[in-house]
Amino acid sequence: MAEAAEKEFWRWKEYNWHNPDLDWRSAEIVAAGVDVGSVSSQAVIMADGELYAFASMRTGPDSPASAENAFNWAIAGTGLTLPDVHCTVGTGYGRVNVPFAHKTVTEIACHARGANFIYGPAVKTVLDMGGQDCKAIRCDEKGRVTSFLMNDKCAAGTGRGMEVFADLLGVSIEDAGEMSLRVDSEPEPVSSTCVVFAKTEAIGLLRAGWSRERVLAAYSSAMAHRVVALLERIGVEPEFAVTGGIAKNAGVVRRIEKELGVKAARTSYDTQIAGALGAALFARALAQKGK
Amino acid sequence: MLANYGYQDGSGEFFITIDTGWCAACAAKGCQAACPAGVLEVGEDDYGDMAASVREEHRRKVRYSCAPCKPGYRGSRPPCQEACAAGAIRHSW
Numbered sequence: 001m002a003e004a005a006e007k008e009f010w011r012w013k014e015y016n017w018h019n020p021d022l023d024w025r026s027a028e029i030v031a032a033g034v035d036v037g038s039v040s041s042q043a044v045i046m047a048d049g050e051l052y053a054f055a056s057m058r059t060g061p062d063s064p065a066s067a068e069n070a071f072n073w074a075i076a077g078t079g080l081t082l083p084d085v086h087c088t089v090g091t092g093y094g095r096v097n098v099p100f101a102h103k104t105v106t107e108i109a110c111h112a113r114g115a116n117f118i119y120g121p122a123v124k125t126v127l128d129m130g131g132q133d134c135k136a137i138r139c140d141e142k143g144r145v146t147s148f149l150m151n152d153k154c155a156a157g158t159g160r161g162m163e164v165f166a167d168l169l170g171v172s173i174e175d176a177g178e179m180s181l182r183v184d185s186e187p188e189p190v191s192s193t194c195v196v197f198a199k200t201e202a203i204g205l206l207r208a209g210w211s212r213e214r215v216l217a218a219y220s221s222a223m224a225h226r227v228v229a230l231l232e233r234i235g236v237e238p239e240f241a242v243t244g245g246i247a248k249n250a251g252v253v254r255r256i257e258k259e260l261g262v263k264a265a266r267t268s269y270d271t272q273i274a275g276a277l278g279a280a281l282f283a284r285a286l287a288q289k290g291k
Numbered sequence: 292m293l294a295n296y297g298y299q300d301g302s303g304e305f306f307i308t309i310d311t312g313w314c315a316a317c318a319a320k321g322c323q324a325a326c327p328a329g330v331l332e333v334g335e336d337d338y339g340d341m342a343a344s345v346r347e348e349h350r351r352k353v354r355y356s357c358a359p360c361k362p363g364y365r366g367s368r369p370p371c372q373e374a375c376a377a378g379a380i381r382h383s384w
Contacts, residue, residue, distance in 0.1 A: 105337050108337075109337035109338070138293075145292050145337075146292055146293065147295070148294060148295060149306065150295070152298070152350075152351070153298035153351045230299065233383075
């Protein structure tokens, strides 16, 4: 029996990067942060407080292996080895499964610290839209958490939800955000708060003749509405910043901005590494204390 | 730090809020022993403060873990709040 080839529209790109202009050998402290999330794992290497290298890849069924793979990919081609790293901090859903970590720190504290580095000390409210959870965080100018709230019981408002919709509509996950903005008027958000039932509702809308753009717009609005409710529980103080994979989805971010009436801070950094970056900053502080 | 543990789903919002600043300053920490369901635990947070938190295994089911202590079932306030000398524990529901 022949099987139809199926494109995986949800499949986001894995990547690594290192700064060719920096040499870790001349750094006094090399610190690493590894964020093992429910969907993706990131490793970040910092050389004396500067971002040196990172990698982002899918988390497999084996968390320790995911942590090692992300770390090994981050250091690929740099000549750096694990013994050269002075301190490593593990974070994320699978943080207890980072075998080479000296310490674990919660993803809440790491995301706030990472956002502080990425967006600067003016950021007081951070929304992390992760693969399978959503975190609303208030922090001070040093990136220390003053209030937080996390929702990991429901996938609505998470990256996984957007993956489901990308697959349903046959739209690459990277294009879903821009595509959802290509509507003449904003449709009513899908009513359901559950991804599975939102998908059922979307299938009904497609059958009723809605375009893919319009369905994506309806789902993006529902996502925005859902996370805004979380943010309102802790209160939003500008500047406001979004981290995680969904921060790259302009359709969702624009709708959150509209509903909150606050613009989200922009950055050239990769927003998906915020947690691992925060972990690396904690690791650097630990290494400094140890010296 | 205002730590909100719990969740929001289709049935509502269920969060236990712990003010870790007030909690860390309280020496007694009677909440842990007062909770009949073992929902609370005291430990060091990310910034080195000793404060109560909701155990990981209860975070997605606080509505049910805490239900037997809710007003109407027992006293007017849950025992964790009664035992908290610092007034650092709040329930959202």
